[in-house]
Amino acid sequence: MATINDNYLKLQGSYLFAEIARRVAAYKEANPDADIIRLGIGDVTQPLPAVCIEAMHKAVDEMAHKETFRGYGPEQGYSFLTEAILRNNYEKKGIHFGTDEIFVSDGSKSDTGNIQEIFGAADKIAITDPVYPVYLDTNVMAGRTGTMQEDGHYAGVTYLPCSAENNFAPALPKERVDILYLCCPNNPTGTTLNRTELTKWVNWAKENDVVILFDAAYAAYITEDDVPTTIYEIPGAKDVAIEFRSFSKTAGFTGTRCGYTIIPHNVTGKAADGSRVEYNKLWNRRHTTKFNGTAYIVQRGAAAIYTEEGQKQVKELVGYYLENARIIREGLQAAGLEVYGGINAPYIWLKTPNNMPSWDFFDKLLKEVNIVGTPGVGFGPCGEGYFRLTSFGDREDTKRAVARFQNLKF
Numbered sequence: 001m002a003t004i005n006d007n008y009l010k011l012q013g014s015y016l017f018a019e020i021a022r023r024v025a026a027y028k029e030a031n032p033d034a035d036i037i038r039l040g041i042g043d044v045t046q047p048l049p050a051v052c053i054e055a056m057h058k059a060v061d062e063m064a065h066k067e068t069f070r071g072y073g074p075e076q077g078y079s080f081l082t083e084a085i086l087r088n089n090y091e092k093k094g095i096h097f098g099t100d101e102i103f104v105s106d107g108s109k110s111d112t113g114n115i116q117e118i119f120g121a122a123d124k125i126a127i128t129d130p131v132y133p134v135y136l137d138t139n140v141m142a143g144r145t146g147t148m149q150e151d152g153h154y155a156g157v158t159y160l161p162c163s164a165e166n167n168f169a170p171a172l173p174k175e176r177v178d179i180l181y182l183c184c185p186n187n188p189t190g191t192t193l194n195r196t197e198l199t200k201w202v203n204w205a206k207e208n209d210v211v212i213l214f215d216a217a218y219a220a221y222i223t224e225d226d227v228p229t230t231i232y233e234i235p236g237a238k239d240v241a242i243e244f245r246s247f248s249k250t251a252g253f254t255g256t257r258c259g260y261t262i263i264p265h266n267v268t269g270k271a272a273d274g275s276r277v278e279y280n281k282l283w284n285r286r287h288t289t290k291f292n293g294t295a296y297i298v299q300r301g302a303a304a305i306y307t308e309e310g311q312k313q314v315k316e317l318v319g320y321y322l323e324n325a326r327i328i329r330e331g332l333q334a335a336g337l338e339v340y341g342g343i344n345a346p347y348i349w350l351k352t353p354n355n356m357p358s359w360d361f362f363d364k365l366l367k368e369v370n371i372v373g374t375p376g377v378g379f380g381p382c383g384e385g386y387f388r389l390t391s392f393g394d395r396e397d398t399k400r401a402v403a404r405f406q407n408l409k410f
């Protein structure tokens with residue numbers, strides 16, 4: 001008899017975006033003429049940089065000829081891409097990795113979701129609250145948590161509350177944990193941890209033998225000097241941190257799919273016999289067993305952003321979304337709302353007026369000004385009373401939405 005992985009039954013289901021879609025559809029049905037503006041999406045809207053298109057066209061043509069055709073590539077990624085990444089994102093900052101410390105993938109959702117497989121089943125995880133749901137859900141699936149409690153927390157997980165009260169910089173956990181997930185710049189809050197804060201976490205991880213899983217999907221959006229774009233800017237991070245990066249928000253690759261993970265050789269965990277084993281070795285084994293490489297064509301497209309022209313085009317693209325973020329941020333402040341994020345991230349995190357529950361504010365926005373956003377509570381219990389808007393929309397839509405906020409009564 002086949003049985004199921006019962007851990008899946010502990011999951012809350014994909015409630016958040018399904019519920020948003022349901023409420024929007026119901027409103028639209030009752031109000032067919034409503035001009036709804038969506039600022040809830042976590043997906044980019046602008047086309048790929050021209051350099052990527054050009055490089056991918058060329059790669060497609062290579063596939064058409066026997067002499068230049070490519071079959072399976074190295075599972076860890078082609079050296080033309082890994083070397084370009086290491087040179088541009090790390091060596092320019094004086095941070096050095098071997099090409100066997102980087103793994104190219106089809107994106108950071110897979111990597112941040114799969115990484116838990118190389119850790120012990122009894123390891124304790126800590127996550128910030130609110131945060132990108134992938135970290136928690138994949139650990140629930142793996143049986144590393146208990147069931148969902150009444151307060152919205154899973155048993156056996158250490159939650160690190162992040163709110164305006166602590167400036168979205170969580171305190172160190174009081175209990176022992178083995179793995180810490182950090183998302184910086186953060187989705188959904190759009191806030192960051194500065195050099196001092198990150199140093200605190202790296203030192204704590206070293207002292208307590210914790211591995212930090214650092215998701216830097218939004219690194220390209222960092223504008224402030226005090227916010228490191230990679231955790232490896234912090235001394236000692238190479239001994240305790242695994243870093244995830246993605247081309248999705250950097251270069252519009254959400255539909256094209258490419259990301260990478262850095263696992264330094266120095267990051268180790270304890271085996272049952274007491275010896276220390278490199279996570280790099282385990283991930284390499286996993287990656288070569290369960291993954292057959294990112295498409296050659298896609299890797300060519302990704303590598304193109306590291307040319308001089310590519311860097312210019314990516315900067316322009318990210319700048320477009322950051323300008324939207326500025327427009328939303330300042331417009332909402334002018335409307336009297338309390339807002340966070342939007343300076344080093346494409347997300348604006350607003351405090352709902354009068355502590356209104358997130359879902360009530362969702363309905364209010366939809367009905368009064370026809371704007372769709374994302375209720376903060378969907379990212380964790382500490383997101384209650386907050387609301388996420390994204391700057392991934394069109395400039396004109398963004399401006400129209402912000403103008404409507406001035407008419408919102410609260």
Ligand SMILES: *Cc1c(COP(=O)(O)O)cnc(C)c1O
Nearest residue numbers: 107108109132187217246248259
């Ligand atoms: C968008 C996003 C990613 C990137 O996912 P891909 O699979 O690379 O598209 C990773 N982490 C966070 C927090 C994100 O918001």
